[in-house]
Amino acid sequence: MAGIYLHIPFCRGKCAYCDFYSVATSKYQEDFVKALGKEIHIQKDYLQNEPIQTIYFGGGTPSLLKTDQLDYIISEIKKNFKLEENKEITLEANPDDLTHDYLKSIRQLGFNRLSIGIQSFNDQDLKRMKRKHTVNQAISSIRYAQDIGFNNISIDLIYGLPDLNLKDWGTNIDKAFDLNIQHISAYHLTIEPKTLFYKYYQNDKLNLPTEKESLDQFKMLIAKTKENGFLHYEISNFAQDGSISLHNTNYWMGVKYLGLGPSAHSYNLTSRQWNIQNLRGYLDGILKGKIPNEQEILTEKEKFNEFLITSLRTMCGISTERLKKEFGKEYYDFFITKSKKYLSNNLMINIANNFILTEKGMFISDSIMQDFFHD
Ligand SMILES: C[S@@+](CC[C@H](N)C(=O)[O-])C[C@H]1O[C@@H](n2cnc3c(N)ncnc32)[C@H](O)[C@@H]1O
Numbered sequence: 001m002a003g004i005y006l007h008i009p010f011c012r013g014k015c016a017y018c019d020f021y022s023v024a025t026s027k028y029q030e031d032f033v034k035a036l037g038k039e040i041h042i043q044k045d046y047l048q049n050e051p052i053q054t055i056y057f058g059g060g061t062p063s064l065l066k067t068d069q070l071d072y073i074i075s076e077i078k079k080n081f082k083l084e085e086n087k088e089i090t091l092e093a094n095p096d097d098l099t100h101d102y103l104k105s106i107r108q109l110g111f112n113r114l115s116i117g118i119q120s121f122n123d124q125d126l127k128r129m130k131r132k133h134t135v136n137q138a139i140s141s142i143r144y145a146q147d148i149g150f151n152n153i154s155i156d157l158i159y160g161l162p163d164l165n166l167k168d169w170g171t172n173i174d175k176a177f178d179l180n181i182q183h184i185s186a187y188h189l190t191i192e193p194k195t196l197f198y199k200y201y202q203n204d205k206l207n208l209p210t211e212k213e214s215l216d217q218f219k220m221l222i223a224k225t226k227e228n229g230f231l232h233y234e235i236s237n238f239a240q241d242g243s244i245s246l247h248n249t250n251y252w253m254g255v256k257y258l259g260l261g262p263s264a265h266s267y268n269l270t271s272r273q274w275n276i277q278n279l280r281g282y283l284d285g286i287l288k289g290k291i292p293n294e295q296e297i298l299t300e301k302e303k304f305n306e307f308l309i310t311s312l313r314t315m316c317g318i319s320t321e322r323l324k325k326e327f328g329k330e331y332y333d334f335f336i337t338k339s340k341k342y343l344s345n346n347l348m349i350n351i352a353n354n355f356i357l358t359e360k361g362m363f364i365s366d367s368i369m370q371d372f373f374h375d
């Protein structure tokens, strides 16, 4: 079992918070699609013939691709890989691209999961984030998708935004549930270098919530999703029963995946590789028949760190039995010793030898994971 991730590096413009790799022009879109087809063929042995369970078109903005381009990419994947019957095929989409006709066509192509970047149900917030859509467009895109028969819809929301208060955040979450979606990915805003928000932040022009206010927003998210019967299965991910994202869960379970396109990462249990984060460099490399990427063989320590980050993010946490079996006594003792302070501070709990972050622990998960790194 394995997954394929395709990075589609085009956006209509750059959002104020985002540092995912993309270019704000459609100039090379056709060249890119052809190059991607070629890369699919060149990389066909990377997953060692494992059947593909999930395909994820991420970005950038995959919904900027035309339906015949998506059709071509999927058919190249089918030609070069063995696909499982009940595969999950996700399209990350921006609301302004999701017309009724477009949705109908992609459904026919086999897409059975949508991840729509709503970000907020407040027009003022959307404007400030430099989003290209309005709240009305966001709502219509979800309704159109449901009319056409999509029954596995995820939306992205961001909290911890400038000037966002608890009441408005609560209204945002309630709106999501009014729309009967199956999955929510909710991220706390991070201020990334080289973004517009970073510039504002440096000039003291962002009124960001305090740590306590952010934690309250996170707690409200957990409470409201729970009230609505959603499972909090990973720090930022919540799903209705039966709608957990298989693709992301496989990442966290350490399943092999192949990443295609500029800046995409791949992992096949022994090595990790990542493609160049530059569209021109990517196109030139592929044209010469060589993938412009770098590779590293993982050491035992790196495998442990990888296991730690991915497992701690999930609701199942770290199984210390699995840890001992896969990494041996030294790593096991290291983990048990380190975890003592987190257990006593109520940042972590131990349920039948599974060490799981509590709500408080999840909120500061980055610093906890760093502390656990074996060096
Ligand atoms: C690959 S991105 C965007 C996908 C799609 N192009 C869109 O805009 O809807 C996936 C998600 O990451 C989140 N995201 C990106 N940058 C972020 C940041 N700096 N802080 C918090 N969330 C962020 C957004 O919710 C975004 O929808």
Ligand code: SF4
Pocket: 010, 011, 012, 013, 014, 015, 018, 019, 020, 022, 059, 060, 061, 094, 117
């Ligand atoms: S959030 Fe989406 S649309 Fe905005 S810049 Fe990032 S990838 Fe592009």
